[in-house]
Amino acid sequence: MSEFRYDLLNNEQVIIAPNRLTRPNLFQEIDKKSDEKTLCPFCSGHEDMTPPEIFSLKAKNSSSWDVRVVPNLYKAVQIEATDISNIDGIYEKRDGFGAHEIIIDTPKHIVCFEDLSTLQMKDWLNVIKLRVEDLKKDIRLTYFCIFKNQGQNSGATLPHVHTQLIAMPLIPKNELSNLKYYFNHYKTHGRSIFKDIVDYELEQNKRVINESANFISFCPYASAFSFEVMIMPKVKISSVDALDKKLLDEISELLKDSLSKLKVQIGNFDYNLYIQNPPMQKSYETEEFFDEIDEFYRFYIRIIPRIYKIGGFELQSKIHINPLSPENAAELLKSTVI
Numbered sequence: 235m236s237e238f239r240y241d242l243l244n245n246e247q248v249i250i251a252p253n254r255l256t257r258p259n260l261f262q263e264i265d266k267k268s269d270e271k272t273l274c275p276f277c278s279g280h281e282d283m284t285p286p287e288i289f290s291l292k293a294k295n296s297s298s299w300d301v302r303v304v305p306n307l308y309k310a311v312q313i314e315a316t317d318i319s320n321i322d323g324i325y326e327k328r329d330g331f332g333a334h335e336i337i338i339d340t341p342k343h344i345v346c347f348e349d350l351s352t353l354q355m356k357d358w359l360n361v362i363k364l365r366v367e368d369l370k371k372d373i374r375l376t377y378f379c380i381f382k383n384q385g386q387n388s389g390a391t392l393p394h395v396h397t398q399l400i401a402m403p404l405i406p407k408n409e410l411s412n413l414k415y416y417f418n419h420y421k422t423h424g425r426s427i428f429k430d431i432v433d434y435e436l437e438q439n440k441r442v443i444n445e446s447a448n449f450i451s452f453c454p455y456a457s458a459f460s461f462e463v464m465i466m467p468k469v470k471i472s473s474v475d476a477l478d479k480k481l482l483d484e485i486s487e488l489l490k491d492s493l494s495k496l497k498v499q500i501g502n503f504d505y506n507l508y509i510q511n512p513p514m515q516k517s518y519e520t521e522e523f524f525d526e527i528d529e530f531y532r533f534y535i536r537i538i539p540r541i542y543k544i545g546g547f548e549l550q551s552k553i554h555i556n557p558l559s560p561e562n563a564a565e566l567l568k569s570t571v572i
Contacts, residue, residue: 241456242431245415248456249555276302276394278341288335289368291361299341300354301361306334310400317374317403333369337361337397345393346502347384348493356486358397359477362509365399366475370514375401377409377513380474385504387540405513405520413512413531417523420530428532432468441564444491446484451492453560453567459538460558461500461567463492466534473511474533485535492537495570504540509533 237250275283278298285307290299311332319328339358340350350358362380369375379400383390405413419427435442435452443451443463451465465488471477477485496503512531516524523530548554 239456241454241458242427243412243454245412247553248458249553250457250559251555251557252559274343274392274394276336276338276392276396277343284336289361289365291357291364301357302338302341303361303365304336304338306336306398309334311402331374331403333372333375333399333401335365335399337365337399339395339397344395346497347382347395347507348490348497350395350490352486352490355489356482359474359482359486359489362397362399363475363477363482366473366511366514369399369401370475372401373515374403376515376517376520377402377405378511379508380511381506381508383506385540387504387543388506390504405517410519413520413523416530417526420526426470426530426532428466428530428534432466436468441560443495443564443567444488446488448481449485449488451488453564455560457556457558457560457563458554460541460556461496461539461563462556462560463496463537463567464534465489465492465537467532470528470532472528472531472533473514474509476533489535491572492567494572495567496537496539498570498572499566500539500541506538506540507535509535 239248239250240246241248274280281287281302284304287302287304289303291301292299309330311330311334313331313333315329315331317329317331319326337358339347340354344350366378366380369378379402380397382395382397384395416427419430423430432450435450435455436445441453441455443453445451445468448467448469448471449465450468451463454462454464465485471481496505511533512527513520513524542557544554
């Protein structure tokens with residue numbers, strides 16, 4: 235029997251419908267064929283095929299780069315634009331101001347992020363931290379989207395593993411609504427909703443995959459996607475740029491563990507991965523709660539396997555149908571040997 239489940243974190247409903255699990259091709263394995271390396275602009279030796287480098291992480295006493303950051307050649311927003319709003323009749327528009335960067339995860343032509351080592355994932359997270367620290371110096375940039383599209387079904391257009399960072403002067407409406415919701419929970423209960431979720435998941439231990447001293451990986455209670463995994467701090471860490479060396483070590487190990495177990499269970503699979511962070515600047519929209527973000531907010535990493543397509547029901551109702559319960563998914567992943 236299916237269930238409506240309430241997603242406490244995103245303030246929305248999902249449907250868990252196990253009877254849809256046996257639909258044809260639901261877990262069809264995706265053929266991972268890389269493009270010709272000679273045409274890849276992200277490979278080492280092809281640096282002249284990208285816009286000028288913004289930043290690179292290099293090993294000590296090494297002339298080659300380990301992680302490289304460049305402007306996106308096909309920008310959704312651009313730093314050269316003005317942050318000015320204009321009236322267009324009954325509508326409103328503004329120039330596409332912001333920053334759109336590509337983080338090239340490795341110089342080698344690797345097409346599956348999960349194949350990187352734990353150390354490489356740590357370097358990747360460290361570069362993200364450094365880019366957030368740098369970009370937030372521009373007080374016009376308020377909200378950062380940090381995401382990875384892995385495979386064609388996720389929206390990726392280049393196979394070489396990479397990540398995108400889009401910094402904008404505005405906060406998406408749904409995220410602003412969530413922030414107010416989290417703040418109201420904190421004011422009402424005296425603790426963050428993230429603490430409630432983490433504490434309950436650890437207590438129940440039905441959906442936990444793994445944990446370290448300061449982080450937990452688990453399948454969310456109202457998972458919108460089959461085998462969805464979330465990595466969340468067990469302690470107060472509101473932003474990715476607050477991670478020190480020890481915390482980077484911990485979360486990188488959990489990330490590698492989660493992706494490796496998913497690959498054992500699903501095989502080669504496409505997915506979206508994003509890092510959810512709070513706003514970086516105080517604005518009129520966030521003035522009410524910005525100074526207390528460290529108390530009521532925790533950043534997290536969300537892994538969304540794209541092993542089946544979203545249909546018309548999801549698009550119209552905004553309610554996802556997930557054919558695999560998070561309890562079953564967590565049980566499979568927790569028992570996976572890698």
